[in-house]
Amino acid sequence: MAGRIACGLFSGVAILLAVGTAFGQGMQTFKNERAAQRHCPSDTVVWLNISSANYHFKGGTWYGRTQRGYYVCKVEADKAGMRAWTSPE
16 A cells, blocks of 8 residues: 555656656746647647646647646647647547
């Protein structure tokens, strides 16, 4: 039981460090979709879930709906090491 908790905590900290580093490397975050689209007019705007470091596309179930997240440009998210969310089978 303690091992599972430690593993979960380690994973959570690793994700937070990855996302924090990404923010420091120039990935701009936005509270609304329109502002993100103005920042990257030729790119796709995605919703970045900062708890999981996954992003979601417009039209998807979780786009703009996770508890903690921001609108970001897909190219910047990819460069920062974020990844597209894939539905578990």
